Amino acid sequence: MNRIDVTRFLESLYPPHLAYDWDNIGLQVGSLNKPLKRVLITLDVTRSVVKEAIEKRIDLLISHHPLIFQPIHNILFDTPRGALIKNLVKHDIALFSMHTNFDRADGGMNDILARKIGIKDAKLLDETYEIGRYGAIEPTTIKELVAMVKEVLELDHVRLIGDETREVSVVGISGGSGQQHIIPAQRKGCDVFLTGDISYHQAIDALQMGFPLVDIGHTAEKVFVEAVFDVLREQFPELDIAKSGIDTNPYQTL
Ligand SMILES: [Zn+2]
Secondary structure, three states: OEHHHHHHHHHHHOOHHHOOOOOOOEEEEOOOOOEOOEEEEEOOOOHHHHHHHHHOOOOEEEEOOOOOOOOOOOOOOOOHHHHHHHHHHHOOOEEEEOOHHHHHOOOOHHHHHHHHOOOEEEEEEEOOOOEEEEEEEEEEEHHHHHHHHHHHOOOOOOEEEOOOOOEEEEEEEEEEEOHHHHHHHHHOOOOEEEEEOOOHHHHHHHHHHOOOEEEOOOHHHHHHHHHHHHHHHHHOOOOEEEEOOOOOOOOOOO
16 A cells, blocks of 8 residues: 555545645655555644654654644754654655644534534534534533533533533534634524634633633644544555554643
8 A cells, every 4th residue: 555545535535625725734744655554643743743653663644733834944953843854754754734624624623523512413604714513402501511522522621711601502613723713603693612722812802792612722623533543444444553642732731
C-alpha cells in the first residue's frame, strides 16, 4: 500500500475544497509517493507526538490542526516548529492535515460532535460559513447538559457563560473557534451554543444578550482521532493504525 491510497480515501470523505481559503490543509511535510505500513492519528503535532511517531516508526502522521498554518519564511531547527519539521523529514514521516475540510464535511467534526451530545436531525447552523450544527435534544438544564457534554466529550472542565439553571432544548455546536457563529446560533433559535475560543469580550456581550455559551475549547475536537481511526480501520483492515496517546491540550486548570 502507498501513502497516497490512504490520503486519497480521506480526501474522498473530507474533500479538500471544503477547507476555507485561509486554511492550510493536506500534505504539510514529506512525500506521499512511498510505501505505507504505519499510521498515527493526532489532534495536534507537538514534540511529544513526533517523538511517539518516531518511536512507533510511523510513515504517515495525520493531524487535525495543521503544523504549518501561517506562511513560513524559513525552517530554523532551533525553533519549536522548525525542530518538528526537521524530525519529520529526518525520519521520513509524512504529515497530512485535515482541518476545516474535516469540520465542514458531512460526517465530519460537527456531525460527530452533534451526535455525541444527543442532537437529533442536526441541521446546518451557519449558512454564511456553511459550518456548525444545531437541533433538538431531550429538554434539560444547562447544568445537566454540561455534565453530559463533559462526560461524552471527555473534558475535565468547560467554561459556562450564563445561568446553569436555565432550561434548554435546542442546542448549537461548532467545534474549534466558533465565535463568529454566536449570532447565527441565537437567530436559529438555539437555547445554548457550544464552541471553543470564546474571548472575554465576547463572553461579556453574550451575557448581556442573555444567550448562554459553553466554551468546550479545542480539546473537544479530539473526537477527530477516533473518527479517522474508525474510517481507516474499516477501509484498510490490514493497515497498522494507532491513535496518539498524547494529550496535547496546552492548558492546565489549577
Ligand atoms: Zn481546533
